[in-house]
Amino acid sequence: MRFILFPNSLQYADWGFLLLRIISAVVFFSSGSAHLKAPRKRAESLGLSVGFTIFLGWAEVLGALGILFGVLTQWAALGLILIMFGAIYMKMVKWKTGFWGEKSSGWHYDLIFVIINLVILLTDGGRFTLSHWFFHRP
Secondary structure, X not given: OOOOOOHHHHHHHHHHHHHHHHHHHHHXXXXXXXXXXXXXXXXXXXXXXXXXXXXXXXXXHHHHHHHHHOOOHHHHHHHHXXXXXXXXXXXXXXXXXXXXXXXXXXXHHHHHHHHHHHHHHHHOOOOOOHHHHHHOXX
């Protein structure tokens, strides 16, 4: 027998998954849009090529839309996880940034979004998705 502190709260889990999807989508859409609005400037600041920065921008924008609306949710979440692994790599290996970093610019933030998107991937974003609405209705 397992102990659940607030057993009635489990009925609201899908609302929690929706909130995770919304905040993650806002962050990735904002970041991807910044890549696409000024790719040359962004590429220089990140140490990437302009072409890859544009690709990254589109990947973040499309991934954000996928998890927000719940279309190809697991694929979108997986893509965003891979992007965050790239960000963690850049911070740890290329820029030698610690977990917390200076002025809280470390890779702890990126790790949080890996975990958020892992939850989205493992739950398929919950019931409040377009995919669930179209394909799993009674």
